[in-house]
Amino acid sequence: WCVxxxxxxxxxxxxxxxxxxxxxxxxxxxWHALDVTEHPPAQAVFARGIAAAGGRFICVGTSSGLVLVFxxxxxxTNITVSEVLEQHHDAITDIAAELGQAPDGAGxxxxxxxxxxxxxxxxxxxxxLLSKIPAFGCCCASVKLWNGIVxxxxxxxxxxxxxxxxxxxxxxxxxxxxxxxxxxLAPQTGKLLSxxxxxxxxxWKLSRxxxxxxxxxxxxxxxxxxxxxxxxxxxxxxxxxxxAVTGYDLSEIYCYGRA
Amino acid sequence: MVTxxxxxARRQWRLSANLPAFLLTVARAVVLRCCLDVILxxxxxxxxxxxxxxxxxxxxxxxxxxxxxxxxxxxLARALACPHRPRRRLPIGPLVAGQQxxxxxxxxxxxxxxxxxxLLFLNLGGEMLYILDQRLRAQSIPGEKARKDEWTDVDxxxxxxxxxxxxxxxxxxxxxxxxxxxxxxxxxxxxxDRLAHxxxxxxxxxxxxxxxxxxxxxxxxxxxxxxxxxxxLLVTFNHLDAIKDFIRDSPGILNQVDETFRQLIExxxxxxxxxxxxxxxxxxxxxxxxxIRVSIFLKDKVQNSNGRFVLPISGPVPWGTEVPGLIRIxxxxxxxxxxxxxxxxxxxxxxxREGSFDLYGDRVLKLGTNMYSVSRPVETHMSDSSKNLAxxxxxxxxxxxxxxxxxxxxxRLLGGLEIKEPGGSExxxxxxxxxxxxxxxxxxxxxPEELSYKVINIEATQVRTVFxxxxxxxxxxxxxxxxxx
Numbered sequence: 068w069c070v071x072x073x074x075x076x077x078x079x080x081x082x083x084x085x086x087x088x089x090x091x092x093x094x095x096x097x098w099h100a101l102d103v104t105e106h107p108p109a110q111a112v113f114a115r116g117i118a119a120a121g122g123r124f125i126c127v128g129t130s131s132g133l134v135l136v137f138x139x140x141x142x143x144t145n146i147t148v149s150e151v152l153e154q155h156h157d158a159i160t161d162i163a164a165e166l167g168q169a170p171d172g173a174g175x176x177x178x179x180x181x182x183x184x185x186x187x188x189x190x191x192x193x194x195x196l197l198s199k200i201p202a203f204g205c206c207c208a209s210v211k212l213w214n215g216i217v218x219x220x221x222x223x224x225x226x227x228x229x230x231x232x233x234x235x236x237x238x239x240x241x242x243x244x245x246x247x248x249x250x251x252l253a254p255q256t257g258k259l260l261s262x263x264x265x266x267x268x269x270x271w272k273l274s275r276x277x278x279x280x281x282x283x284x285x286x287x288x289x290x291x292x293x294x295x296x297x298x299x300x301x302x303x304x305x306x307x308x309x310x311a312v313t314g315y316d317l318s319e320i321y322c323y324g325r326a
Numbered sequence: 327m328v329t330x331x332x333x334x335a336r337r338q339w340r341l342s343a344n345l346p347a348f349l350l351t352v353a354r355a356v357v358l359r360c361c362l363d364v365i366l367x368x369x370x371x372x373x374x375x376x377x378x379x380x381x382x383x384x385x386x387x388x389x390x391x392x393x394x395x396x397x398x399x400x401x402l403a404r405a406l407a408c409p410h411r412p413r414r415r416l417p418i419g420p421l422v423a424g425q426q427x428x429x430x431x432x433x434x435x436x437x438x439x440x441x442x443x444x445l446l447f448l449n450l451g452g453e454m455l456y457i458l459d460q461r462l463r464a465q466s467i468p469g470e471k472a473r474k475d476e477w478t479d480v481d482x483x484x485x486x487x488x489x490x491x492x493x494x495x496x497x498x499x500x501x502x503x504x505x506x507x508x509x510x511x512x513x514x515x516x517x518x519d520r521l522a523h524x525x526x527x528x529x530x531x532x533x534x535x536x537x538x539x540x541x542x543x544x545x546x547x548x549x550x551x552x553x554x555x556x557x558x559l560l561v562t563f564n565h566l567d568a569i570k571d572f573i574r575d576s577p578g579i580l581n582q583v584d585e586t587f588r589q590l591i592e593x594x595x596x597x598x599x600x601x602x603x604x605x606x607x608x609x610x611x612x613x614x615x616x617x618i619r620v621s622i623f624l625k626d627k628v629q630n631s632n633g634r635f636v637l638p639i640s641g642p643v644p645w646g647t648e649v650p651g652l653i654r655i656x657x658x659x660x661x662x663x664x665x666x667x668x669x670x671x672x673x674x675x676x677x678x679r680e681g682s683f684d685l686y687g688d689r690v691l692k693l694g695t696n697m698y699s700v701s702r703p704v705e706t707h708m709s710d711s712s713k714n715l716a717x718x719x720x721x722x723x724x725x726x727x728x729x730x731x732x733x734x735x736x737x738r739l740l741g742g743l744e745i746k747e748p749g750g751s752e753x754x755x756x757x758x759x760x761x762x763x764x765x766x767x768x769x770x771x772x773x774p775e776e777l778s779y780k781v782i783n784i785e786a787t788q789v790r791t792v793f794x795x796x797x798x799x800x801x802x803x804x805x806x807x808x809x810x811x
Contacts, residue, residue: 157600181600223646246555269670281658284653294637316614
C-alpha cells in the first residue's frame with residue numbers, strides 16, 4: 068500500500084509489470100509493462116521494491132537496477148513515469164522513504180540492490196542522488212529510513228545503521244544467523260522489527276544520543292517462530308506494540324502483542 | 327457562328343466517339359475500387375492483430391497447453407531414442423494437460439529465476455538414484471544363486487548405468503541448461519517416469535508415486551535447510567559426487583557426468599548471492615504446500631508429525647555470517663565507541679571451513695549426501711487430508727526383519743509375470759518400493775486425489791502434432807474473434 072496525502076493506492080509488482088489499484092481494489096488505475104529487451108537473455112525480469120515518496124510519487128524498482136518514478140495525480144488515471152533513476156547495476160531489492168523527520172538537507176529516499184549498494188536520494192520534481200553507500204560483499208534485502216538513519220538488513224544476518232547525511236556506518240548488529248527477509252519500523256517510537264530465515268524475529272529500539280549525536284540501537288525482544296522461515300514481519304500499529312509475522316509454507320499470520 | 331442545330335450534333339459526335347473509352351475507364355475504375363476494398367477488408371483486421379497482439383504473447387483466449395510438458399517430452403524423447411538398445415514401446419495416450427483439463431495454470435506473482443531447472447532436475451535425479459540403489463541392493467540376490475528372474479548385483483549396476491547414461495545425455499543436458507522457466511509438476515513427473523524406465527526395471531504406478539514423493543520431500547528438505555543460498559550448489563555437487571561413485575567403473579558415462587559438472591560450475595559460479603536466493607525461492611515456491619511425511623525423516627526427528635520440517639536453532643552459522651549477539655556503535659569518525667551484547671534462545675557457533683566449489687573437493691555440507699546408505703525401509707505418509715488415511719498415521723518404526731525374505735519370496739513369485747516380452751531375450755524386472763505387494767496395491771487405491779500424479783504419455787511425434795493443433799486452434803479462434811461483421 069502506498070499512502071500519499073491525496074489518495075491511497077495498492078501497488079503490485081509481478082514478473083510482467085506493475086499494477087496500481089484504487090484503495091478498495093476495485094479498479095486498476097495503471098499498468099506498466101516491464102521492458103524485456105532491457106535485460107540480458109538469461110536474467111529474470113521482475114519489479115521489486117515499492118515506496119511512496121515526496122508526497123506525490125511512487126517509486127518502483129526493477130530487476131535491471133532501474134528505479135521507475137511515477138507521478139501520481141490526486142485523482143484519476145493519468146499516471147506517468149516522470150523519471151527513471153539509473154544508479155544501480157544490480158536488481159533492486161527494496162526502496163524506503165523517510166518515515167519520520169529528515170534532518171535538513173538529508174535525503175528522504177533510499178534504494179538498495181542485490182550487491183548491497185545503497186543510494187540516497189532527495190525527492191522532488193527531479194530526484195537527486197545525494198550519496199552512495201558502497202556494498203561490503205553482501206546482498207541488502209531490506210531497508211528502512213527514519214529520522215535520517217538508514218536501517219539495512221543483509222543476507223548474512225547483519226543489520227547496519229547508516230547516517231543519511233554523511234553515508235557513514237554508525238552501528239553494526241550481528242542480528243540473525245540467516246538471511247534477513249523483513250524489516251519494519253514504527254515511526255512514533257523508533258522501534259525496529261527484523262525477521263529472518265533463522266525463524267527468529269527481533270525487536271530493537273533506535274535512538275539518538277543527544278550529547279554525542281551517536282546513533283544507538285538496543286535489543287528489546289526476541290521471538291522464535293518455531294520451525295518457520297520468517298518471510299514477512301510488520302508492526303500492526305505506529306508505536307510498535309504489536310506485530311504480525313508470516314513465513315514460508317505457512318497459511319497463517321501470527322500476531323504478537325505486548326503483554 | 328455556331329447555330330443551335332449544329333452544337334448538339336458535335337456534342338453527339340464527341341459523346342459517341344468517347345463512349346466506349348469512357349465506359350472502359352469507368353469499368354476499370356470500378357473493378358480497381360472493388361479489388362482495393364476487398365484487400366482492405368481482409369488485411370486491416372490481420373494488421374490490427376499483428377499490431378495489438380504480437381506473436382508469442384498469450385492472451386488467455388483458450389487454455390494454454392503445458393509448453394513445459396511438451397518441451398520436456400520432446401527433449402527426453404530425443405534423448406531416449408537410442409537405436410542400439412531394445413526398448414519397450416510406450417503406449418500412446420491422449421494428452422491431458424492444459425487443453426482437456428481446463429484447469430487454470432497457477433500463475434506466479436513473484437519473481438522467478440530462469441536458471442533453476444538444471445539444479446532441480448539434477449538434485450531430484452540424484453535422490454531418485456539413491457532410493458533406487460538402496461531398493462535394488464535390498465532386493466538383490468548373489469549372482470550364482472539367483473534365478474533368471476531375480477535381481478543380481480550385475481543387474482543393479484546395469485540399471486544404474488542405464489539411468490545415469492540417459493540422465494546425462496548430451497542433447498538433453500543442452501536443452502536443460504537453456505534459460506527457461508521451471509517445468510510444471512506434471513511435466514517433471516513425466517520426465518522422471520520415463521527416466522526410471524530407461525532400463526530393464528519396471529515400476530508400478532504406486533511405487534513410482536512413492537519414489538517421486540520421497541525424492542521431492544528429500545530435496546525440499548535440503549533446499550529449506552541450506553545455510554547460504556549459494557550452498558544449493560554444494561548440495562548439487564554432493565549428488566553428482568555420489569552419482570560419479572555409482573558409475574566409477576564406466577569411464578564413458580563418467581566423462582558425461584564430468585562434462586555436466588563443468589557446465590554447472592561455468593553457469594553458476596559467477597552468480598551473486600541475490601541471484602542464488604532467487605533460485606532458492608523459485609525452488610521453494612515449486613515445493614510449497616507439500617507436507618508428505620517420510621518415516622526416515624520422522625525417525626531422525628528432522629520432520630514433525632504435521633509434515634513440517636524442523637529448523638534447528640543451533641549449530642554452525644553459514645560461511646560469511648557472524649554468530650548473532652554483538653552490537654557495535656561507531657561515532658562520526660568511524661571509530662568504534664561501544665559494544666553491547668544480547669542473548670537469544672539460539673545456540674550458534676562459527677563454521678570450520680567453507681565447502682569446495684571445484685570439480686573435486688570436500689563439500690563440508692552434509693545435505694545432499696546419501697541418507698539411505700543404511701538399509702532401512704522408507705515409508706511415506708500422505709498429509710491427513712483424507713479421513714481414511716488417519717488410521718495409517720502410525721508409522722512403522724521397527725524395521726521388519728523378515729522384510730528381505732518377503733521381498734525375495736515375492737520376487738520369485740512375481741518376477742517376470744507382469745512384464746510383456748519385448749520380443750528379444752530381455753525381460754523387465756519389477757521393483758517394488760513398498761515392503762509388500764499388497765501394500766503397493768493398497769497405496770495405489772487409497773492415494774488422495776489431490777496428491778495423485780497423472781502420468782502423461784508422450785512421444786516426440788505427438789509433441790509436434792500438439793503444437794500444430796494448438797497453432798491451428800489458435801488461428802481458428804483468431805478468425806472467429808476478429809472477422810469483421
